[in-house]
Amino acid sequence: MTNPETPTRAVAWTVADTAVGPLLLAATEKGLVHVVFRADEATTGAALERLASRLGATPEHLPGGPAGDRLREAVTQVDAYFRGDLREFTLELDWSLSAGFNRRVLRELAGGVPFGSVVGYQDLANRVGEPGAARAVGVAMGSNPLPVVPCHRVLESDGGIGGFGGGLRMLDIKRSLLAREGVLPEPLF
Numbered sequence: 001m002t003n004p005e006t007p008t009r010a011v012a013w014t015v016a017d018t019a020v021g022p023l024l025l026a027a028t029e030k031g032l033v034h035v036v037f038r039a040d041e042a043t044t045g046a047a048l049e050r051l052a053s054r055l056g057a058t059p060e061h062l063p064g065g066p067a068g069d070r071l072r073e074a075v076t077q078v079d080a081y082f083r084g085d086l087r088e089f090t091l092e093l094d095w096s097l098s099a100g101f102n103r104r105v106l107r108e109l110a111g112g113v114p115f116g117s118v119v120g121y122q123d124l125a126n127r128v129g130e131p132g133a134a135r136a137v138g139v140a141m142g143s144n145p146l147p148v149v150p151c152h153r154v155l156e157s158d159g160g161i162g163g164f165g166g167g168l169r170m171l172d173i174k175r176s177l178l179a180r181e182g183v184l185p186e187p188l189f
Contacts, residue, residue, distance in 0.1 A: 010067035011059040013048060015039045016075050019082045019180075020173045025074050026051055026059055029066035031092030032074045034145045037173055054097060078148070084180075087115035089148045097145035104128045105140040110149040116181045120157045138162070152177040 011033070013026040024039035024047055025032065033055070036047045048059050062068060070092060080086035093110075095103055108127050113119045121141075125133040134157075141151040141162075152174045156162045161174060178184040 009055055009057040010063065010065055011051060011055055011057045012061075012063050012065075012067040012071040013051075013059045014062050014071060014075060015044060016078055018078065020176050023078065024048075025071060025078065027067050027070035027074055028055070028094045028096070029070065030094035030096070031070050032146060032148065033094040033096055035147050037147070037170060074148075082180075091148060093146055093149070095146075098140075098143070101128070101130070101133070101136060102140040102143060105137055106144060106146070106149045106151075109151065109154065113150060113153045115150075116183060118153045118155050118178075118183055121154055121162065122157050124154060150177075153181075153183075 009028055011026055011028055013024060015022050015024050021037065022039040024034070024036035024044050026034040026048075034047070034051055036043060039047070052058050060067075062071065074091055077086055077089050077091055081089070095107075098106055105124060105128055108124060109119070112127060113124075119127075120134075121137045122131075122134040124137045125131055130136070137154070141154050144151045154162060161171065161178075175184060
C-alpha cells in the first residue's frame with residue numbers, strides 16, 4: 001500500500017535497437033536512470049523488476065509526462081550517437097541507482113573523459129582523491145547503471161582493454177564502442 005504522503009515516482013522505459021544490440025532505457029522525471037545492454041525479453045523483465053524494487057515504482061512502457069519526455073530525449077540522443085551524429089550526451093541524469101564512491105567516480109568520468117579519449121583505472125582513482133582505489137574504480141565501472149556515462153573509456157594502465165559491466169561476454173560491446181569513437185580500429189569481421 002502506498003503512503004499518501006509519499007509522492008509516487010514515475011518511471012518510463014523502452015527498448016531501443018542499436019548497433020550493439022537492444023538497449024533498455026529507463027527514465028524518471030529527473031532524467032535517465034538506467035541503461036541495460038543486450039535487453040532481450042528475459043533481461044528486460046529482470047531489469048524492470050529490479051528497477052521497480054529499487055525505485056519503488058512500476059515502470060511504464062513509453063508513458064506521457066516528464067518521465068516519458070526524458071525517455072524520448074534519451075532515445076533521440078542514443079540514436080544520434082550510434083548514427084555518428086552525437087559525440088557528447090547532454091541528458092539529464094537521475095543518479096538514484098549509484099551513491100558514495102561509485103557516484104563520485106561516475107560523475108568524474110561523465111565530465112572528465114570526452115569522446116575519443118580514454119583514462120586508466122588508477123588515473124580515475126587519483127582524480128577522485130582515492131589513489132589506492134583503482135580496483136574500486138573497476139567495481140564502479142562494472143556496476144554503472146548509466147552506461148551513457150562512458151565506462152567503456154576506462155582501460156588498464158598497461159593499455160589493456162580491461163573489463164566491462166556484464167563480464168567477458170560484454171567485451172565485444174566495449175570494443176565496438178571504442179572503435180566507434182576512434183580509439184580502436186574497426187573490427188575486420
